[in-house]
Amino acid sequence: MKNTRANGETIEMLYRRHSSALVLFAAAMTGDRARAQDAVHQVFARLLAQGGIGHAMAAKAYLFACVRNAILNEAKARRREVALDAGAAWFDPPDRDYAAELRLRQALAALDDAQREVTVLHVWGELTFAEIGEVLGVSPNTAASRYRYALARLREAMCATEGCHAEP
Numbered sequence: 001m002k003n004t005r006a007n008g009e010t011i012e013m014l015y016r017r018h019s020s021a022l023v024l025f026a027a028a029m030t031g032d033r034a035r036a037q038d039a040v041h042q043v044f045a046r047l048l049a050q051g052g053i054g055h056a057m058a059a060k061a062y063l064f065a066c067v068r069n070a071i072l073n074e075a076k077a078r079r080r081e082v083a084l085d086a087g088a089a090w091f092d093p094p095d096r097d098y099a100a101e102l103r104l105r106q107a108l109a110a111l112d113d114a115q116r117e118v119t120v121l122h123v124w125g126e127l128t129f130a131e132i133g134e135v136l137g138v139s140p141n142t143a144a145s146r147y148r149y150a151l152a153r154l155r156e157a158m159c160a161t162e163g164c165h166a167e168p
Helices: 002-030 033-050 059-080 098-110 113-123 129-136 140-162
Strands: none
Touching (some): 002 059, 098 113, 098 140, 113 129
């Protein structure tokens, strides 16, 4: 226990001494101060989880190398991300009604995040409410009620533009 506390104190001392320079270095690499701070915090969190620097001879150089690697790994992960075109079709019906499709996409975008997540996971992901609850960390009943509220809002949005009155 004492060794863990000593390692924590050592890491805290290293953070206080070098974090400003590490953030400046990371910001120069990323061009984004928030990403730079995230990389530095990630490195120190990992050091705390591992119990210290351990075998490193020059702690300062080791910290700069860790921050550099964290930024490079994050950049590599970002390159794999693909932005979705907001106008791209999510489904391809045989007799495509472009206006209705656009209204549906707009109505989905207008849902709050929790309702949209549940709707997409249930309709397009074909997950049960129990599975959705597990993914989102909520009860199946909460997932089902979010879906029910989302359907009601989607129904209102679609019928408002078409001048209909739909019963649930």
